[in-house]
Amino acid sequence: MKPLLEIADLQAWYGKSHVLHGVSLTLMPGETVALLGRNGVGKTTTLRSVMGLLSNLKGTLLFDGRSLMGMPTHAIASLGISLVPEHRGIFATLTVEENLKLAWRPSSRWDLASAWNMFPALEERRKTYAGKLSGGEQQMLAIARALMPGPRLLLLDEPTEGLAPVIVERLVATMRELKAAGLPILLVEQSLDVCRAIAERHVIIDEGRIVWSGDTQALEAADRIVREHLTLENA
Ligand SMILES: Nc1ncnc2c1ncn2[C@@H]1O[C@H](COP(=O)(O)OP(=O)(O)OP(=O)(O)O)[C@@H](O)[C@H]1O
Ligand SMILES: [Mg+2]
Numbered sequence: 001m002k003p004l005l006e007i008a009d010l011q012a013w014y015g016k017s018h019v020l021h022g023v024s025l026t027l028m029p030g031e032t033v034a035l036l037g038r039n040g041v042g043k044t045t046t047l048r049s050v051m052g053l054l055s056n057l058k059g060t061l062l063f064d065g066r067s068l069m070g071m072p073t074h075a076i077a078s079l080g081i082s083l084v085p086e087h088r089g090i091f092a093t094l095t096v097e098e099n100l101k102l103a104w105r106p107s108s109r110w111d112l113a114s115a116w117n118m119f120p121a122l123e124e125r126r127k128t129y130a131g132k133l134s135g136g137e138q139q140m141l142a143i144a145r146a147l148m149p150g151p152r153l154l155l156l157d158e159p160t161e162g163l164a165p166v167i168v169e170r171l172v173a174t175m176r177e178l179k180a181a182g183l184p185i186l187l188v189e190q191s192l193d194v195c196r197a198i199a200e201r202h203v204i205i206d207e208g209r210i211v212w213s214g215d216t217q218a219l220e221a222a223d224r225i226v227r228e229h230l231t232l233e234n235a
Helices: 043-050 073-079 096-103 112-118 120-124 135-147 165-180 192-198 216-221 223-229
Strands: 005-014 017-027 032-036 056-063 081-084 153-157 185-188 201-206 209-215
Touching: 005 043, 017 032, 017 043, 032 043, 032 192, 043 056, 043 081, 043 153, 043 185, 073 081, 081 135, 096 112, 096 135, 112 120, 112 135, 120 135, 135 153, 135 165, 165 185, 165 192, 185 192, 192 216, 201 216, 201 223, 209 216, 209 223
Parallel strands: 017 209, 032 185, 032 201, 081 153, 153 185
Antiparallel strands: 005 017, 005 056, 201 209
16 A cells, blocks of 8 residues: 655755654555654644745645645645644634535535534534634634545644643544544644544654654553653653
8 A cells, every 4th residue: 555645754944944854654545653753843834844834945845645845835734734823813804604604615525514514512602703712612613614525645744732631621522523534634742641532653853853753552661762752741
């Protein structure tokens, strides 16, 4: 089987600042991979690179065998990659329903009905301005919005950050549902518990380089690596 996403020796710069020094990871069809690491080590930059949001890149980025290098973001989105950005990327001055309609595409297998089905709490608030939603509801809306175009790969950047445990549990259940429906996910996450609950493979990044990767069982055994490369409060 060929990988759905293949990142090899990816290097990235913001101006003169070299932030990715050779990131390699693959994601197979149907797989959920977690990308873990401390603050500022290049997790968001990796996702943004896949989405065509960095202008200065070197290395290999293949989606379904096709190079994404130099491709504009809208073309990458049309191939079927959706990003839920760190700060959610929803329109505060539009209603829940308007946010979703705006993201929909005619070719999509998702529609409002499927969004309400997955997120009943959002249906109840369909006429509410997104800016008035709670943090958890905003994150649900951000995910629902990313699903509307009918992606073949979902990139999630710290979806549980700053949310109460009960809301995190809801989001974990949602991500598991998406996974069960066969949607591949590349998940950036700082909580080991969330990674264990959702991903079958885990990749640890430190200072712009991949320092470890393995399955959930190997992660449990990789105590020293986890302590060395992740912050203790997450471990
Ligand atoms: N727009 C930017 N311009 C210049 N440097 C940036 C920019 N965005 C991020 N950086 C720097 O690039 C490095 C990697 O940042 P990145 O946002 O990818 O980290 P991260 O792992 O997602 O961190 P966090 O956990 O805080 O979200 C950091 O040193 C950061 O300061
Ligand atoms: Mg980040």
